[in-house]
Amino acid sequence: MNEFPILLVEDDENDVFFFERAMKQAQFDHPMRVVRDGIEAIAYLSGESTQSNRTESPLPCLIILDLNLPRKHGLEVLQWIRARAPDPAVPVVVLTSSASDLDMREAYRFGANSYLIKPSHPEDLPEVVRVIKLYWFDFNRMPPPCGEELLA
Amino acid sequence: MGTSLLILFLVVIFCALLWWWVGSVSKYETERNRAEEALRESQERILRLINSAMDAIIAVDAQQRITLFNPATERMFGCRAAEAVGGPLDRFIPSRFREAHRGHIENFGQTGVTNRRMGSLMTLSGLRTNGEEFPIEASISQVEVGGQKTFKVILRDITQRQQAERRLSASHAVTRILAESAALSSAIPSVLQAIGEGLGWDVGDMWILDSEPNVLRCLNVWQADSAQIESFKTVSYQTTFPPDSSLPGRVWASLKPAFIPDIAKDTNFVRTPQAAAVGLRAAFAFPIVAGDKFLGVMEFFSPEYRPPDDALLQMFIGIGSQIGQFIERKRAEDGLQQAQQEVQQHAAKLEQTVAERTARLRETINELEAFSYSIAHDMRAPLRAMQGFASILAREHAAQLDATAQRYLQRIEAAAHRMDRFIVDILSYSKIVRGTLDSTPVDLEKLVRDIVASYPPLHDDKAEITIDSPLPRVLANEAALTQVVSNLLGNAVKFVTPGTHPRVRVSAERMDGLLDKWINAEADAPQQSIHPHIQQSSTEHPRNQQSSTGWVRLWFEDNGIGIPKDSQARLFNIFTRLNRPELYEGTGIGLAIVRKAVERMGGSVGVESEDGKGSRFWVQLKAAKEL
Numbered sequence: 001m002n003e004f005p006i007l008l009v010e011d012d013e014n015d016v017f018f019f020e021r022a023m024k025q026a027q028f029d030h031p032m033r034v035v036r037d038g039i040e041a042i043a044y045l046s047g048e049s050t051q052s053n054r055t056e057s058p059l060p061c062l063i064i065l066d067l068n069l070p071r072k073h074g075l076e077v078l079q080w081i082r083a084r085a086p087d088p089a090v091p092v093v094v095l096t097s098s099a100s101d102l103d104m105r106e107a108y109r110f111g112a113n114s115y116l117i118k119p120s121h122p123e124d125l126p127e128v129v130r131v132i133k134l135y136w137f138d139f140n141r142m143p144p145p146c147g148e149e150l151l152a
Numbered sequence: 153m154g155t156s157l158l159i160l161f162l163v164v165i166f167c168a169l170l171w172w173w174v175g176s177v178s179k180y181e182t183e184r185n186r187a188e189e190a191l192r193e194s195q196e197r198i199l200r201l202i203n204s205a206m207d208a209i210i211a212v213d214a215q216q217r218i219t220l221f222n223p224a225t226e227r228m229f230g231c232r233a234a235e236a237v238g239g240p241l242d243r244f245i246p247s248r249f250r251e252a253h254r255g256h257i258e259n260f261g262q263t264g265v266t267n268r269r270m271g272s273l274m275t276l277s278g279l280r281t282n283g284e285e286f287p288i289e290a291s292i293s294q295v296e297v298g299g300q301k302t303f304k305v306i307l308r309d310i311t312q313r314q315q316a317e318r319r320l321s322a323s324h325a326v327t328r329i330l331a332e333s334a335a336l337s338s339a340i341p342s343v344l345q346a347i348g349e350g351l352g353w354d355v356g357d358m359w360i361l362d363s364e365p366n367v368l369r370c371l372n373v374w375q376a377d378s379a380q381i382e383s384f385k386t387v388s389y390q391t392t393f394p395p396d397s398s399l400p401g402r403v404w405a406s407l408k409p410a411f412i413p414d415i416a417k418d419t420n421f422v423r424t425p426q427a428a429a430v431g432l433r434a435a436f437a438f439p440i441v442a443g444d445k446f447l448g449v450m451e452f453f454s455p456e457y458r459p460p461d462d463a464l465l466q467m468f469i470g471i472g473s474q475i476g477q478f479i480e481r482k483r484a485e486d487g488l489q490q491a492q493q494e495v496q497q498h499a500a501k502l503e504q505t506v507a508e509r510t511a512r513l514r515e516t517i518n519e520l521e522a523f524s525y526s527i528a529h530d531m532r533a534p535l536r537a538m539q540g541f542a543s544i545l546a547r548e549h550a551a552q553l554d555a556t557a558q559r560y561l562q563r564i565e566a567a568a569h570r571m572d573r574f575i576v577d578i579l580s581y582s583k584i585v586r587g588t589l590d591s592t593p594v595d596l597e598k599l600v601r602d603i604v605a606s607y608p609p610l611h612d613d614k615a616e617i618t619i620d621s622p623l624p625r626v627l628a629n630e631a632a633l634t635q636v637v638s639n640l641l642g643n644a645v646k647f648v649t650p651g652t653h654p655r656v657r658v659s660a661e662r663m664d665g666l667l668d669k670w671i672n673a674e675a676d677a678p679q680q681s682i683h684p685h686i687q688q689s690s691t692e693h694p695r696n697q698q699s700s701t702g703w704v705r706l707w708f709e710d711n712g713i714g715i716p717k718d719s720q721a722r723l724f725n726i727f728t729r730l731n732r733p734e735l736y737e738g739t740g741i742g743l744a745i746v747r748k749a750v751e752r753m754g755g756s757v758g759v760e761s762e763d764g765k766g767s768r769f770w771v772q773l774k775a776a777k778e779l
Contacts, residue, residue, distance in 0.1 A: 012533050012537075014533070014534075014536070014537035014540065014541075015533065015536070015537075018536070018537075018540050021544075097532050097533060097536075099579070118536065120532065120535075120536065120539075120572050120576070121536070121539050121540070121543075121572075122536055122537075122539060122540030122543070123539075123540070123543050125540075
């Protein structure tokens with residue numbers, strides 16, 4: 001398992017709480033950074049945030065992206081990642097409460113790698129996290145983020 | 153003796169010769185007399201012929217002096233032969249033609265060449281002694297007697313013929329104008345001009361019947377280029393005539409053409425001063441009629457005195473009726489066209505209204521969609537938090553809570569759960585309402601069995617579900633139909649009296665042909681509907697959706713609590729809940745989703761039930777071809 005963090009883009013602090021808790025319950029111990037809106041996500045990824053030091057804010061190996069975000073919508077963030085991010089190939093898993101066909105279609109069109117719907121009951125969240133861990137970290141293979149090979 | 157004999161012989165010879173000579177002379181005399189007689193007779197015969205000829209015959213010598221002037225010529229020119237013979241021919245030729253005519257005669261005399269130009273160009277007009285010019289047709293020949301050339305001219309007065317021709321061609325012109333004109337407004341001025349110019353009347357006008365105040369109103373005035381009639385025109389346009397008043401009114405009252413040889417002497421002509429001021433003298437008018445219907449009057453004026461002319465008036469009875477029929481036809485056409493335009497305008501307006509309202513409605517729907525999306529996201533997030541924290545409290549901090557606190561916590565969880573169900577159902581309903589539902593053949597048997605297998609309350613330990621196999625294939629949207637069947641089965645096992653083991657029987661019935669007719673009749677007379685929900689859905693049947701072989705009715709028969717008759721009508725409405733929530737949990741959306749989904753697939757739903765005796769819900773869908 002690599003040491004590059006997961007970047008969770010989520011504005012709801014309860015959901016952040018439940019996600020972190022679900023990670024513990026799923027025994028998924030992996031570094032994670034959290035940003036709270038679209039602008040912050042872009043700032044983090046482009047290295048322009050206050051934590052602009054890459055050792056402080058290393059590029060993520062996986063992004064978990066909520067869609068309905070303040071300041072900049074998740075789909076815009078996704079478009080920005082694929083067009084302009086330092087590592088445009090980074091896997092993005094959309095995790096949202098929207099079951100709208102339109103959102104799904106747009107998300108995949110803009111390059112989402114996966115689209116998960118937040119379970120209506122937080123008790124079901126650890127199961128989702130387990131699946132993410134199993135798929136993306138146990139079975140799926142991915143390279144280190146662009147330009148970070150030497151660090152790896 | 154011999155000498156005497158010789159003398160006698162000579163005398164005899166002489167006498168004989170004398171006798172022969174006398175005889176010859178007398179014979180010659182007789183013959184000459186006879187010839188003279190014959191000549192005289194012949195001359196008399198020719199003279200009689202000439203004198204009794206219908207055509208005017210004139211003989212002219214080389215100096216253009218008249219040598220013969222027959223009675224027909226006397227009548228034609230109004231001049232006695234005695235006054236004419238010996239005088240120059242010129243006096244019978246309008247002065248403007250005289251010079252050219254003389255030259256032509258000389259040329260003819262020298263070359264013997266005659267041509268038709270003589271008739272067509274130069275002797276077109278004759279001049280009567282009263283100064284009147286008239287059209288003539290002439291033929292000329294020359295003879296030479298004793299070195300003297302004599303010209304003979306035969307003339308025919310073609311005034312009558314020309315007039316008849318002009319009238320005929322004016323009549324034809326009117327017919328042609330009426331045939332070619334698209335509108336009344338362009339036809340009438342053309343008709344006035346054709347008649348005026350064709351028959352030589354300087355001014356023409358058209359009076360149309362205005363039925364509201366029942367008067368004639370001037371529609372058009374035409375004038376020849378030479379006519380200066382402004383004041384007359386103005387008064388015509390400003391005046392209206394009731395029946396019997398003035399010339400138009402008289403024609404209206406009598407429905408017959410009328411002729412006024414001299415306006416100044418007419419006692420019933422209102423515009424006399426104006427007519428006199430612009431020099432109009434004679435007039436005639438005729439009615440414009442279509443069958444029995446009087447439509448108007450056409451008038452013509454001339455600056456000259458015109459004798460009454462019955463033939464002219466007779467001709468205009470026909471023309472008036474022709475114009476009348478044209479006006480009626482055009483009015484009918486205009487009426488039709490106007491009606492069509494109005495219909496088109498209404499249709500366009502309606503279309504626009506519909507488009508505008510649809511746009512507004514769509515806007516509203518979009519707002520509502522955005523609203524429901526925001527409910528989904530924004531309301532479910534805090535709800536998730538409530539559920540999540542409540543469950544964490546219940547599981548991990550139960551030791552620190554007393555029984556009451558734990559009961560409250562359960563209530564919080566239950567309430568959050570109910571709220572969540574509610575939101576989910578609302579979203580399902582709105583998805584069914586606004587989504588596109590494409591129909592494909594669906595295997596009902598498999599669909600029902602899959603639902604039963606995946607929905608725990610339908611499993612053997614909770615309920616007894618019987619399926620009357622095989623269920624047919626139907627045309628439906630599989631996702632929507634899944635929701636419909638799940639909701640109906642879910643209701644069937646939910647609404648039972650406590651302690652009852654739910655039993656549900658699913659069966660299908662083909663409604664071939666018969667029902668098609670019934671539904672069509674239903675659409676035509678919806679007020680006769682047996683069931684309110686069928687009435688609502690029947691109008692939405694897409695008749696030509698896909699090739700189909702009739703209808704299938706799917707029945708869900710349960711042993712539940714049943715539905716009171718008076719509640720059945722509103723059963724499928726959204727938010728309708730017939731039971732107290734503490735007995736049967738629900739959002740009141742499930743059956744609304746069922747009805748909306750089925751209707752959007754072109755089908756219908758209904759229920760047969762009695763309070764306490766179970767319910768038989770049915771869903772009717774188009775049958776698909778069996779494999």
